[in-house]
Amino acid sequence: MSAPHGARHATGAVGVDAIGELAVGGQVPDFELLDHAGNQRQLSQLVGGDPTVLHFYRGWWCPKEQAFFRRLVALQEDAEVAYSRIVSVSVDPPEVNAAFRAGLGARWTFLSDPDRAVQTQLRLRETTDTLNNPYVPAVVVISPDLRIHAAHNGYWYWGRPTHDELVRHLRDISRDLRPDWEAPTP
Amino acid sequence: MNRCWLALVEGPAKGADAAARAIATDGHPAGTLAAWRRRARPVREALRVDERLIDPDGSAAWISLVLAPSGVRLPFDDPAVQQARRQVLLHPFPAAVSTLLRDDSHFEGAITVARSPTERRRLREDPFARIFPSRLLSVESGILGAAPPPTGPTIERYGSGNPWPWDRFG
Numbered sequence: 001m002s003a004p005h006g007a008r009h010a011t012g013a014v015g016v017d018a019i020g021e022l023a024v025g026g027q028v029p030d031f032e033l034l035d036h037a038g039n040q041r042q043l044s045q046l047v048g049g050d051p052t053v054l055h056f057y058r059g060w061w062c063p064k065e066q067a068f069f070r071r072l073v074a075l076q077e078d079a080e081v082a083y084s085r086i087v088s089v090s091v092d093p094p095e096v097n098a099a100f101r102a103g104l105g106a107r108w109t110f111l112s113d114p115d116r117a118v119q120t121q122l123r124l125r126e127t128t129d130t131l132n133n134p135y136v137p138a139v140v141v142i143s144p145d146l147r148i149h150a151a152h153n154g155y156w157y158w159g160r161p162t163h164d165e166l167v168r169h170l171r172d173i174s175r176d177l178r179p180d181w182e183a184p185t186p
Numbered sequence: 187m188n189r190c191w192l193a194l195v196e197g198p199a200k201g202a203d204a205a206a207r208a209i210a211t212d213g214h215p216a217g218t219l220a221a222w223r224r225r226a227r228p229v230r231e232a233l234r235v236d237e238r239l240i241d242p243d244g245s246a247a248w249i250s251l252v253l254a255p256s257g258v259r260l261p262f263d264d265p266a267v268q269q270a271r272r273q274v275l276l277h278p279f280p281a282a283v284s285t286l287l288r289d290d291s292h293f294e295g296a297i298t299v300a301r302s303p304t305e306r307r308r309l310r311e312d313p314f315a316r317i318f319p320s321r322l323l324s325v326e327s328g329i330l331g332a333a334p335p336p337t338g339p340t341i342e343r344y345g346s347g348n349p350w351p352w353d354r355f356g
Contacts, residue, residue: 037279039334046337049354076339080272083344085337098278107275108338 015161019138019153020123028054028146031118033089033111036097043087046109049144051173052085053166056124058134059092060100064157065137069104075163076107084170091116091134126155141169149173190237191222192286192297193229194251194323201228204242206326208249219249219325233294236284236349241331245301247281249330250312252320253295262293262343266317270296271341271350273313279335280305283351285314290346293317299330 017024028043035041046052055072057065072086079086086108090097097110119125119135126136137154139161150169154160161169175181199205199220208216221240222228254260260267262285274283281302286295296314300306312320336351344355 035335037335041334045334048337049356050340052337080339080341083340083342086339087337102276105276106339107272109335 015150015152015165016159017151019140019151020136022122022124022138022140022148022151024148024151026148028140028142028148029118029121030146031121033113033118034094036094036101036110036112038094041109041111044146046087047085047142047144047146049177050083050085051144051149051170051177052087052142053079053170054140054142055086055088056119056122056135056138057088057090058126058129058137059090059132060096061132062134064154067157068137068154068160069106071160071163073104073106075166078167079170080107082170082174084174087111089113089118089135091119091132139166141166141173143173143177188223188237189225190235190240191224191228191232192219192235192240193232194219195229195231199229204240204244204329206246206328206330208323208325211322211324216321216323219251219323219329221329233286233288234347234349235286235297236282236333236352238333238352239282239284239297239299239331240329242328244327244329244331246325246327247330248300248306248309248322248324250298250300250309250315250320250322251295252297252312252314252318253286254293254318258318259292259294260317262287262291262346264293267293268341270313270317272339274351275336275338275341277311277313278304278308280308282331282333284333285349285351287347287349299332301332 030044032042089111094112139152140148141150152161194217196217199218202220203223205220208219210216282299288294343350
């Protein structure tokens with residue numbers, strides 16, 4: 001909970017400037033992890049050419065995560081037709097992620113980091129939970145080059161992005177990304 | 187994405203870039219499953235397929251081949267087709283899947299590829315089989331590869347001429 005965000009308060013921008021190694025304007029490392037089905041997946045391949053919500057969460061057992069996932073499940077109803085993607089990352093193994101995903105009705109990719117290699121690389125270990133050593137809850141919204149457009153520190157629940165804030169981030173990236181954003185007219 | 191066509195034909199598949207014998211569940215020959223990488227449609231019954239499914243070095247597989255009955259057409263954006271795509275993303279992903287298209291606006295069928303016994307059992311629950319009839323076939327080596335699951339949750343095509351789940355514009 002030490003991310004600097006004074007400048008953002010001054011401008012009214014949502015989110016934080018940085019959490020762990022994830023800083024707005026920087027790039028997420030192109031890490032590889034197993035997905036919920038046990039396939040090795042590379043972040044850049046998962047992101048493809050679309051804006052992406054990259055979500056790090058504690059685990060299936062956390063009530064705050066369960067609440068936030070309901071928000072993301074609602075978002076997927078928009079995202080499924082908006083050429084935008086979602087990727088969720090935790091330290092849970094693939095079979096746990098697969099069961100959690102199915103129970104949620106989530107139709108996006110879950111990644112597993114049981115060795116905590118990416119967690120260490122990104123400095124996203126939640127140090128106050130020495131039992132589970134989970135990810136500190138964080139959401140970054142990234143463009144296809146893995147550049148971070150927005151970051152949210154979800155350690156305290158109200159730090160997490162709302163549906164509207166996520167839409168705003170995805171819209172901003174899409175506007176820059178799609179050459180025909182201004183619809184062609186006669 | 188390059189144009190890639192798929193058809194189940196009787197007899198040899200003329201000019202195909204990949205082809206293999208298909209066998210019905212009762213053991214009877216079901217024809218030749220063939221693929222062509224070219225712009226023009228190679229044979230009358232050919233449908234566009236996600237090119238990532240086609241691999242001349244691919245091993246034998248089981249498939250669920252869903253095809254629209256003759257004379258029947260359904261918009262690709264029909265809610266039933268949308269829901270089938272959601273179901274594909276929700277459930278364990280097979281070795282590969284592709285919708286099949288003849289033009290930019292209609293759903294003409296789908297192919298789901300299975301390799302493991304578990305995937306094979308799931309072919310009987312192919313979401314696309316709720317739309318049009320499915321044929322369960324075994325296909326010899328030489329045509330079918332594997333494609334990674336889509337990231338999700340996108341159910342739209344990346345350009346109306348491209349089969350789902352191909353996931354890039356251009």
